[in-house]
Amino acid sequence: xxxxxxxYAQVREAISQQIAEQKxxxxxxxxxxxxxxxxxxxxxxxxxxxxxxxxxxxxRKNRSGWYVCPRKLKYDPMQHTSFLQYTTAxxxxxxxxxxxxxxxxxxxxxxxxxxxxxxTSLTSILxxxxxxxxxxVVEELNFSNxxxxxxxxxxxxxxxxxLLKNTYHHHNVLYDIAVESCCLFNPIAQYLNTxxxxxxxxxxxxxxxxxxxxxxFDREYxxxxxxxxxxxxxxxx
Amino acid sequence: xxxxxxxYAQVREAISQQIAEQKxxxxxxxxxxxxxxxxxxxxxxxxxxxxxxxxxxxxRKNRSGWYVCPRKLKYDPMQHTSFLQYTTAxxxxxxxxxxxxxxxxxxxxxxxxxxxxxxTSLTSILxxxxxxxxxxVVEELNFSNxxxxxxxxxxxxxxxxxLLKNTYHHHNVLYDIAVESCCLFNPIAQYLNTxxxxxxxxxxxxxxxxxxxxxxFDREYxxxxxxxxxxxxxxxx
DNA sequence: GCGCATATTTGGTATGTACCAAATGGTGGC
DNA sequence: GCCACCATTTGGTACATACCAAATATGCGC
Numbered sequence: 001x002x003x004x005x006x007x008y009a010q011v012r013e014a015i016s017q018q019i020a021e022q023k024x025x026x027x028x029x030x031x032x033x034x035x036x037x038x039x040x041x042x043x044x045x046x047x048x049x050x051x052x053x054x055x056x057x058x059x060r061k062n063r064s065g066w067y068v069c070p071r072k073l074k075y076d077p078m079q080h081t082s083f084l085q086y087t088t089a090x091x092x093x094x095x096x097x098x099x100x101x102x103x104x105x106x107x108x109x110x111x112x113x114x115x116x117x118x119x120t121s122l123t124s125i126l127x128x129x130x131x132x133x134x135x136x137v138v139e140e141l142n143f144s145n146x147x148x149x150x151x152x153x154x155x156x157x158x159x160x161x162x163l164l165k166n167t168y169h170h171h172n173v174l175y176d177i178a179v180e181s182c183c184l185f186n187p188i189a190q191y192l193n194t195x196x197x198x199x200x201x202x203x204x205x206x207x208x209x210x211x212x213x214x215x216x217f218d219r220e221y222x223x224x225x226x227x228x229x230x231x232x233x234x235x236x237x
Numbered sequence: 238x239x240x241x242x243x244x245y246a247q248v249r250e251a252i253s254q255q256i257a258e259q260k261x262x263x264x265x266x267x268x269x270x271x272x273x274x275x276x277x278x279x280x281x282x283x284x285x286x287x288x289x290x291x292x293x294x295x296x297r298k299n300r301s302g303w304y305v306c307p308r309k310l311k312y313d314p315m316q317h318t319s320f321l322q323y324t325t326a327x328x329x330x331x332x333x334x335x336x337x338x339x340x341x342x343x344x345x346x347x348x349x350x351x352x353x354x355x356x357t358s359l360t361s362i363l364x365x366x367x368x369x370x371x372x373x374v375v376e377e378l379n380f381s382n383x384x385x386x387x388x389x390x391x392x393x394x395x396x397x398x399x400l401l402k403n404t405y406h407h408h409n410v411l412y413d414i415a416v417e418s419c420c421l422f423n424p425i426a427q428y429l430n431t432x433x434x435x436x437x438x439x440x441x442x443x444x445x446x447x448x449x450x451x452x453x454f455d456r457e458y459x460x461x462x463x464x465x466x467x468x469x470x471x472x473x474x
Numbered sequence: 475g476c477g478c479a480t481a482t483t484t485g486g487t488a489t490g491t492a493c494c495a496a497a498t499g500g501t502g503g504c
Numbered sequence: 505g506c507c508a509c510c511a512t513t514t515g516g517t518a519c520a521t522a523c524c525a526a527a528t529a530t531g532c533g534c
Contacts (some may be wrong), residue, residue, distance in 0.1 A: 006517065009433065030484060041519045043280070046485090051434045054420045063485045063526050072417065078470045172473045179466035180309065181418055181438060183291045195486080196246065197288040199436065201418060210471075229416035231468065233315045234447075236409045243487065267514060278489045283515090300496050300515045432516075 011038045011048035019057055019068055028058065028066040054199060056225040062193055072228045073131060077177045077203055082161060083129055092131035098157040099191070100126040106142070113206050114144050114214045121145045123152040128191045135192045136226035140219045147215035176206040176214075179229055188221050199224040248275045248285035256294050256305055265295065265303040291436060293462040299430055309465045310368060314414045314440055319398060320366055329368035335394040336428070337363040343379070350443050351381050351451045358382045360389040365428045372429045373463035377456045384452035413443040413451075416466055425458050436461040 011034075018024040028034065035045050049066060052058045058066050074090060087094035106114065106122045116122075123143045128135050141160065143151045148168055156163075164170045182202040189196050201224050207216035248271075255261040265271065272282050286303060289295045295303050311327060324331035343351065343359045353359075360380045365372050378397065380388045385405055393400075401407045419439040426433050438461050444453035 006433075008517080012434075032484080043520095044518055047434075047517085051420055054418070054434070054436055056418070060485075064528070065484065074415075078468055078472070080472050172471065175468070175470045175472055177468040177470075178311075179416060179468075180464070181291070181293070181436065181461040183288055196243075197249075197284075197291070199291055199418065224418040227417070229466070231315055231412070231414040231416075233412050233414075234409065235315070235317045235412055245487080269514080280490090281488055284487085297515075301498070302514065 007038075007040050008044050008047040008051070011040060011045060012051050014038065015048065015052060016055070016057060019052075025068055028068070030065065053225070059223075059225055060195065069225050070132065070134070073136065073226055074228050074230045076230045076232070077179070077205065078175060078231060080161065082159065087131050093133070094129065094131050095133075096127055096129045098125060098127045100124075101152075101156055103145070103152050110142055110217045113217050114142075116144060116146065123148075123156075125156050131226070134226070136223050138188050138191045138221045140221075142217045144215045147209075147213065170209060170215075172210050174208040174210065174212065176208065178204040181224065182221070184221060184223075192221070192223055194223065201227055201229075244277050245281050245284040245288070248277060248282060249288050251275065252285065252289060253292070253294060256289075262305055265305070267302065290462070296460075296462055297432065306462050307369065307371070310373065310463055311465050311467045313467045313469070314416070314442065315412060315468060317398065319396065324368050330370070331366065331368050332370075333364055333366045335362060335364045337361075338389075338393055340382070340389050347379055347454045350454050351379075353381060353383065360385075360393075362393050368463070371463070373460050375425050375428045375458045377458075379454045381452045384446075384450065407446060407452075409447050411445040411447065411449065413445065415441040418461065419458070421458055421460075429458070429460055431460065438464055438466075 015024070015028075015034075029037070031042055031045055031049070034049075035042050038045065040048075049058065053060070056069055056072065059069050060066050073087065073092065075086065079086075081089075083096065084094055101124070103121050103123050105118060106116050106120065110116070110122065111118055111120075114122075123145055125139075125141050127139050127141075129137050129139065141156075145151060148164075151163075151168075154163055154167070164173075180202055182200045184192060184194060184196075184198045184200040186196045189198055192198070192200075201222040203218075203220040203222065205216075205218040205220070206214050207218070208214045252261070252265075252271075266274070268279055268282055268286070271286075272279050275282065277285075286295065290297070293306055293309065296306050297303050310324065310329065312323065316323075318326075320333065321331055338361070340358050340360050342355060343353050343357065347353070347359065348355055348357075351359075360382055362376075362378050364376050364378075366374050366376065378393075382388060385401075388400075388405075391400055391404070401410075417439055419437045421429060421431060421433075421435045421437040423433045426435055429435070429437075438459040440455075440457040440459065442453075442455040442457070443451050444455075445451045
């Protein structure tokens with residue numbers, strides 16, 4: 001049991017319990033109503049709501065109110081199953097929207113990771129992926145034109161993995177993945193219908209061929225409350 | 238570049254830049270001083286500090302002040318390298334403190350994961366691990382007495398992996414790991430010298446033998462700003 | 475019914491104030 | 505030189521208030 005010696009903690013526990021007992025579903029009462037209910041100032045209430053948000057129990061949509069979180073999506077970044085595949089397998093309705101595609105020079109971090117000099121061009125796409133109509137992740141994919149000739153000539157709104165397999169014959173690849181918590185700022189926060197400074201999880205992925213040459217660098221910005229990273233493996237001591 | 242149309246965002250960016258340029262190291266000026274510097278109210282300043290905290294740039298120690306974060310520890314939960322090993326390899330000074338050891342009945346979640354009924358006993362230890370004198374993770378390890386007979390008779394302040402290998406001959410195991418963001422509450426928050434409701438990363442691990450029988454269930458509560466999860470793997474499409 | 479302008483509600487931002495408890499720094503006694 | 509005590513500083517909690525902008529509900533004209 002958590003500490004309940006403070007007003008915000010009491011409000012937090014009260015709402016938390018209401019959610020656990022499913023007495024609260026869908027959207028919560030307005031902040032001003034909740035203030036009256038628990039007899040606290042709005043800043044105190046918002047502190048409680050903020051913690052429930054960090055716990056992944058509730059979230060805010062635009063400026064319209066607070067809602068109880070749907071269940072989390074389970075995601076194994078080491079598996080090469082597609083977004084479509086693992087979301088539907090878990091009973092979600094996925095959708096993807098390509099926001100932007102451009103050819104550009106790499107930033108310092110990408111140039112370093114892909115061992116490119118600053119002049120080499122990069123094909124980048126930005127897409128927003130949703131489950132059940134809720135935007136959960138913004139993906140930024142960067143492909144090295146040097147290692148994937150003419151990749152910018154293809155339709156990148158289709159499956160990238162199929163393209164890599166069929167056109168570039170990358171059947172076996174090395175994955176190099178990092179996960180860390182982060183802060184979501186505009187414009188990424190806006191794509192995720194959340195606010196400037198919201199909490200997120202950042203997944204960084206470097207994809208290499210079997211010789212170890214990196215040809216792709218991805219950044220995924222997830223809603224922190226939408227995601228559970230899962231890994232399964234066999235190990236020997 | 239992030240949105241800077243609001244006061245808190247301007248303060249955030251200003252301090253963020255100071256840190257990036259290493260003009261700020263060690264501890265920050267007091268909140269009241271910073272309020273005067275940037276001419277904002279304390280609550281506005283604290284909003285900015287909170288976001289910098291979420292970004293992993295600064296952290297608070299007890300009630301004594303704000304400090305610039307040290308670099309993150311890289312950790313691959315799928316590797317079976319010990320805490321001692323991977324921390325020293327990254328140039329940190331690790332230490333571990335065993336807080337508690339007890340024999341108890343499993344909670345619902347553990348009973349379910351380890352396929353135990355409510356009567357079977359469980360040997361649990363709680364330990365706090367630090368790098369460079371900073372507590373970074375609270376580990377709760379739970380061992381099934383049924384599958385690891387007399388485990389509570391051993392000294393569990395020593396290396397657990399050595400014990401599993403030499404005494405119980407578990408040379409090959411299956412790992413089942415989940416990572417998600419969470420909120421740290423007392424008393425765990427206190428072990429990590431942080432505050433009730435602080436942001437964290439939760440790593441859950443189920444360990445099985447090669448037949449798939451689970452004998453260990455662990456929960457790790459990490460400071461969100463101390464950790465970067467890393468995974469490397471070879472995949473084929 | 476439908477579309478559009480308007481009023482209301484809602485969360486987001488911001489200020490100021492007050493008090494508390496823990497941590498820290500200093501001071502004096504031994 | 506060490507320790508106990510005290511004053512000060514610091515962040516943590518909590519309140520009340522005000523205004524803004526976006527989202528939503530309302531109602532009118534057609």
